[in-house]
Amino acid sequence: MNAAASTGWNREQMAARAAQDIPDGSYVNLGIGIPELVAKFVPEGREFIYHTENGMLGMGPPPAEEERDLDLMNAGKKYVTAVAGAAYFHHADSFSMIRGGHIDVCVLGTMQVAANGDIANWSTGAPGAIPAVGGAMDLVQGVKKIYVITQHTTKTGDPKLVEHCSYPLTGPGVVSRIYTDLAVVDVTPAGFRVVELAPGITFAEVEEKTGAQILPPG
């Protein structure tokens, strides 16, 4: 772990790198976990409007505990605030924004993503596990661009970027770009391609930790 910690991107840096690729004025939906950190790294001079699928555009940061409103939550059921210009709406309108292609970017965490853009982030499919899907399948089918932020490998060192997902799919062929601790990777018609390497990381190391063929930058 010590050797790994000295190179590559940490959680904040992965989120900051993803934020660089989101255009000014975008409507953005952030998944739970590292994707939530994207909101902390909006590049200077840009403004994003955050959508939360339980029914709000213009979601702001968490409130101080004494200022929280018990009726104001995000999709992760955490207390949030509303920025100036926010709007509330019911669930059918909220998912019309998603399914109808009105949200520009969704940043998600994942368990696996495949070289053809398939994503598996809702269930391990293990017997006895309680299946829970929430809005994940709506988001990956409806949002214009699906970005994934994830560690390049699992805690046990297995690749998360794979040839074919072994877990049940959330959606087929939907991911366009992946931000890991080691690299920025595009999903192209020819499979994975490294766009940018994290500081101190070599292409050979990325190739070794990827479970599918991956093309070098350029």
Next chain:
Amino acid sequence: MINKQVSSVASAVADIPDGATVMVGGFGASGSPIELIHALIDHGAKDLTVINNNTGNGEVGLAALIGNRQVRKMICSFPRSSQSKVFPELYKEGLIELELVPQGTLAERIRAAGAGIPAFFTPTTVGTVLAEGKETRDFDGRSYVMEPWLKADFALIKCETADPVGNLTYNKTARNFNPLMCMAATTTIVQTRKLVKSGDIDPEHVITPGIFVNRVVEVSDPVHEDTLIAEGRRYP
């Protein structure tokens, strides 16, 4: 003169029979009609099919209704969370059924029922195990899955302001599924924090028109699920 007000949460839910399908508004704790759910626990109707996004938290509200073994089947998108344990335990023991529906599909199935549309096609679940066995059709070169409407006998709803004809407004993200469920149930039962005179809600500000509402009961100081859980409360 139309007056949909009823005097108590107990009388509001008194005719819900065993075997009924009941929609329960709310997303997690926000917008959950806790007082109506607790009245349904007191009333005791069992063998229920309940439709909600989740399965409740702690041992109050929806989780308490499930824990009291009044629910045969849950229809929801996300049946577990950090504080849900009642449903997961019963499910693992095979003591409760689950129909898992993606969140946007759940919302649209409910809306479709209220709108008189028996089925619709959605891209959600295409290419996944949740589409298995369902009819698919291509439109403009893309595949879509057919999903049926989702109706209920009763809906339990929480709102912020209601008037005697059943016009409703909500508070912030507590709106969530509530307006959709009002449309999709045969009998819609609403608990409101404030009951005002007809005319006191600006017609431009009405979110749920009263035509979708059957009963309104004022619960002026509603408890909140997160507060009850923080206090370690359980119901009954």
